[in-house]
Amino acid sequence: MFSFFKKKPKPVETPAAEPLASQPADIPAAAPATSQATPLATPVIPEAPLAAPEIPTPPPISATAEQPARKQSWTERLKAGLSKTRDKLGKSLAGLFGGGKIDEELYEELETVLLTADMGMDATVHLLQDVRERVSLKGLKDGSELKGALKDSLNDLIHPLEKPLDVSGKKPFVIMMAGVNGAGKTTSIGKLAKYYQQQGKSVLLAAGDTFRAAAREQLMAWGERNNVTVIAQQGGDAAAVCFDAIQAATARGIDIVLADTAGRLPTQLHLMEEIKKVKRVIQKALPEAPHEIILVLDANIGQNAISQVKVFDDALGLTGLILTKLDGTAKGGVIAAIAKQRPIPLRFIGVGESIDDLRPFNSKDYVDALFD
Numbered sequence: 001m002f003s004f005f006k007k008k009p010k011p012v013e014t015p016a017a018e019p020l021a022s023q024p025a026d027i028p029a030a031a032p033a034t035s036q037a038t039p040l041a042t043p044v045i046p047e048a049p050l051a052a053p054e055i056p057t058p059p060p061i062s063a064t065a066e067q068p069a070r071k072q073s074w075t076e077r078l079k080a081g082l083s084k085t086r087d088k089l090g091k092s093l094a095g096l097f098g099g100g101k102i103d104e105e106l107y108e109e110l111e112t113v114l115l116t117a118d119m120g121m122d123a124t125v126h127l128l129q130d131v132r133e134r135v136s137l138k139g140l141k142d143g144s145e146l147k148g149a150l151k152d153s154l155n156d157l158i159h160p161l162e163k164p165l166d167v168s169g170k171k172p173f174v175i176m177m178a179g180v181n182g183a184g185k186t187t188s189i190g191k192l193a194k195y196y197q198q199q200g201k202s203v204l205l206a207a208g209d210t211f212r213a214a215a216r217e218q219l220m221a222w223g224e225r226n227n228v229t230v231i232a233q234q235g236g237d238a239a240a241v242c243f244d245a246i247q248a249a250t251a252r253g254i255d256i257v258l259a260d261t262a263g264r265l266p267t268q269l270h271l272m273e274e275i276k277k278v279k280r281v282i283q284k285a286l287p288e289a290p291h292e293i294i295l296v297l298d299a300n301i302g303q304n305a306i307s308q309v310k311v312f313d314d315a316l317g318l319t320g321l322i323l324t325k326l327d328g329t330a331k332g333g334v335i336a337a338i339a340k341q342r343p344i345p346l347r348f349i350g351v352g353e354s355i356d357d358l359r360p361f362n363s364k365d366y367v368d369a370l371f372d
C-alpha cells in the first residue's frame, strides 16, 4: 500500500537554503535504472544503502499487489473515498430534499450544510444565490426538487477547475511539486510516475526533497524497483538536483520530469525563497520549464487550503493543484471554496493510498459521487 512513501519523523528544523551550484554535475553516459547526480560536497550515496534494513522494502508496484481481488472502478473508489463528505452532506441534505416547501428557513438550513462541508462563505453565498435563481426560473416549489438545482449549481461552480494536464508538446515536460510537509507530494509523484508510465511515457524523478534523507532514499528505492530513473544528491541543494535531473532527462530523451521538493509552510519565508530559487534554476536548465507547478494540498486542512493556495501561487505562479486524502475527511467541499476564491486548475484528486487512487479531476463525477 505505498507504505514505503510514508513519511518518517520530520526534522525539527529545516536547514536554510544552500548556495546554488553554478554548474550541474555531468550526466553519466550510461543510464542505470537509478542514478544519482554528483553531490556538491558530500560523497555519492553508495548503492548498498538502498537495501539497508532501515529503508522500508516496497512491494513491487503492480495493480495485483495493491488491489483487492475485484478491482473497483474509479467511480466506485471515488464514491468510497468521498464517503465522509457525502455522509455529512447527504445526511444533512436528506431532510431538505425530503419534501416540504422551499422557503427562507430551508435556504438557511442549506447555508449551514454547505458551510459545514467546508465550502467557505464565498462559495456558499454564490451557491445559494445560484440555487435561488434556478428555483425561481424553473418555478420549483418543493424541497425534493432542490437536489438537482444544487448539483447543477455546484457543478457549474467547480467545472472550471477541470482542466486535465496536457503533457504533450514539450520534452521533457517538467512538473514541479510544492506543498507543506506531509501533504502527499512524494506519494503523488510515485502515483503520477506510474500513471504516465502506463500511458507509455518515460519518466524521471528529481529527488528535490533534500531536507529529509529518508524521502530521497525511499524515492530511489522505489525508482529502482519500478525502472524509473531518480536523480538525487546526498544533502545539498534542491535546485541543483532539479538542474541535473533536467539535463539527464534531456540527454536521455525522457518525456516527463517530476520534481519533488521539501515540505514547507507558507510562513517559513526563507523556505519560500528557496523554492522560488528552485523554480529559477529549473528555468535556467530549460527556458520554458517548469511547464507545470503543482501545489499538493491535503484535503483535511479544509479552509486553510485557500491561504496555502494564495501564498504558494503568489510565490511561484501555480499552474495546477492536487488535492489528496479526500478519503480521510468530510471537508471535500473545499473544492468549491478553491473554485470561488483562487480557481487554479485541479489536475488530480487523491482518494486513497493505493497507486490507482490518484486520478484527473472530473467535476461531474465528483458531484455525482457526493450526492448520488
Ligand SMILES: Nc1nc2c(ncn2[C@@H]2O[C@H](COP(=O)(O)OP(=O)(O)OP(=O)(O)O)[C@@H](O)[C@H]2O)c(=O)[nH]1
Binding pocket: 002, 005, 006, 007, 010, 179, 180, 181, 182, 183, 184, 185, 186, 187, 188, 209, 212, 215, 261, 262, 263, 264, 296, 324, 325, 326, 327, 328, 350, 351, 352, 353, 357
Ligand atoms: N488516505 C490517503 N493518504 C494519502 C493520500 N495521499 C498521500 N497520503 C499519505 O500521506 C502521507 C504523507 O504523504 P507524503 O507523500 O509522504 O507527503 P509529502 O508531502 O511528500 O511530505 P514531506 O516530504 O514531509 O513534505 C503518506 O502516509 C501517504 O501515504 C491520499 O489520497 N489518501
